[in-house]
Amino acid sequence: xxxxxxxxxxxLVIMACDTNVDFDGVEYPIEPVVYAHLNADSTVEARxxxxxxxxxxxxxxxxxxxxxVVLIENGEDSTLLELTSEGQYKANYIPNMASQYSLWVxxxxxxxxxxxxxxxxxxxxxxxxxxxxxxxxxxxxxxLRSAWxxxxxxxxxxxxxxxxxxxxRFQPIMITSVEEAVISACGGGSASxxxxxxxxxxxxxxxxxxxxxxxxxxxxxxxxxxxxRRLIVKFAATSQxxxxxxxxxxxxxxxxxxxxxxxxxxSNFDFGYGYFAGFNELEVILNL
Numbered sequence: 001x002x003x004x005x006x007x008x009x010x011x012l013v014i015m016a017c018d019t020n021v022d023f024d025g026v027e028y029p030i031e032p033v034v035y036a037h038l039n040a041d042s043t044v045e046a047r048x049x050x051x052x053x054x055x056x057x058x059x060x061x062x063x064x065x066x067x068x069v070v071l072i073e074n075g076e077d078s079t080l081l082e083l084t085s086e087g088q089y090k091a092n093y094i095p096n097m098a099s100q101y102s103l104w105v106x107x108x109x110x111x112x113x114x115x116x117x118x119x120x121x122x123x124x125x126x127x128x129x130x131x132x133x134x135x136x137x138x139x140x141x142x143x144l145r146s147a148w149x150x151x152x153x154x155x156x157x158x159x160x161x162x163x164x165x166x167x168x169r170f171q172p173i174m175i176t177s178v179e180e181a182v183i184s185a186c187g188g189g190s191a192s193x194x195x196x197x198x199x200x201x202x203x204x205x206x207x208x209x210x211x212x213x214x215x216x217x218x219x220x221x222x223x224x225x226x227x228x229r230r231l232i233v234k235f236a237a238t239s240q241x242x243x244x245x246x247x248x249x250x251x252x253x254x255x256x257x258x259x260x261x262x263x264x265x266x267s268n269f270d271f272g273y274g275y276f277a278g279f280n281e282l283e284v285i286l287n288l
Contacts, residue, residue, distance in 0.1 A: 028053075032064060032107045034274035037242075038095050039281060040119050044071055046081055046089045050109055051273060063087030068106040073099050095119060095278075103276045105269075112269040114276035120237040122280040123158065128233060130286060133218050144233065145216045146284075157243040160217060161234040164224050170232065175219045221288055229288040234281055241268045242277035 030053060036046035046069055049062040069081035069089045073096070081089035095101060097119045105112040125146055133143035144162065163172040224231070238246075248266035267273045 030109060032067070032105065032109045032112060032272040032274075033062075034103070034105055034112060034114075034269060034272065034276065036103055036114075036274075036276045038101055038117060038119050038276075038278040040095065040097050040122065041281070042094065044079070044081060044091045044093055044095060046103065046105075046276075047087055048089060048105065048107070049087050050107075064107050064109075066108070070104040071095075072102045072104060075100075075102075097121070097280075101276075101278075103269075105272075110271050112272045112274075114270075115241065115268045117239055117241055117268075117276055117278045119278040120239055120280050123235045123237050123282050125235055125282060125284055128284050128286060130231075130288070142221050143216055143218050144231075144286075146233070146235075157238045157240070159236045159238055159243075159246070160215065161236070162217065162219055163232055163234075164228055164230060165232060166225065166228065170234075173219055173223050175217045224288065231286040231288055233284045233286065235284065236279050236281040239278040241275050242279050244268070245275040245277065 028051070031051050033049045033051055034046060036044070038044065048064045048067050048069065050064055052062060063086045065083055065086060067083075067089070071079040071081065071091060071093070073079070079091050079093045081091045084090045100116045100118050102116050103112075103114040128144065128146040130142050130144055160175075161172055162175050163170050165171070221229075221231075245266050265273055266275065268275050268277075
């Protein structure tokens with residue numbers, strides 16, 4: 001077999017350009033990670049693990065099962081959370097909406113103390129119904145409309161999530177806010193965000209200057225299992241900490257992040273990662 005002179009020269013050039021490049025990436029120490037909610041209708045729970053190394057072998061089993069977790073009420077009273085399963089800690093205690101809470105976590109990686117958190121007032125939904133919807137190239141087949149009110153003091157942030165139950169677990173489905181239909185009862189202007197990575201729509205700004213607002217979100221009912229035609233709508237009043245965590249979620253699948261400086265995730269602990277936040281949730285079930 002004859003090899004052309006051009007192919008031979010090209011092979012020599014490629015071999016000569018073989019260069020090893022040393023890459024010194026940023027090293028982050030392994031630190032504890034805590035996710036904990038305060039809900040007026042539920043006992044206190046916390047999920048505790050540790051962060052993954054930047055380089056080296058990756059393991060999905062990163063739970064911490066020997067932590068000491070203490071709920072502090074108004075700077076004095078303490079409730080100990082017990083380990084119930086891998087990385088899951090619970091206390092048979094329902095928090096008081098009038099109190100301020102913080103969370104203290106002791107681990108072999110270091111100790112963590114959260115900022116003070118309070119549970120917001122429960123939202124109230126006056127009416128919810130579905131209607132057909134089709135716009136442009138979107139494949140959304142239904143429009144959910146709801147009149148949403150808040151009892152008591154107005155929370156700083158409201159959020160909405162749509163999904164269904166499968167094997168006793170809530171499964172969120174993709175939704176989009178319909179901008180012209182998200183109307184503030186006070187100002188008549190749109191004030192919503194697109195659904196984030198976890199399919200949660202946050203409402204804020206001028207919408208929260210009033211005690212009520214009308215909302216409309218679109219979704220595709222075809223994603224629901226045929227045997228489960230019950231739509232679950234979760235309305236939630238959330239604390240500042242929960243909103244800041246949601247707002248700082250990053251889609252790590254985005255390729256352009258490769259060229260950006262690494263940013264630490266949001267945390268309201270003085271060490272480690274995670275969040276301790278309050279929310280007050282109301283579920284509405286619609287039969288399809």
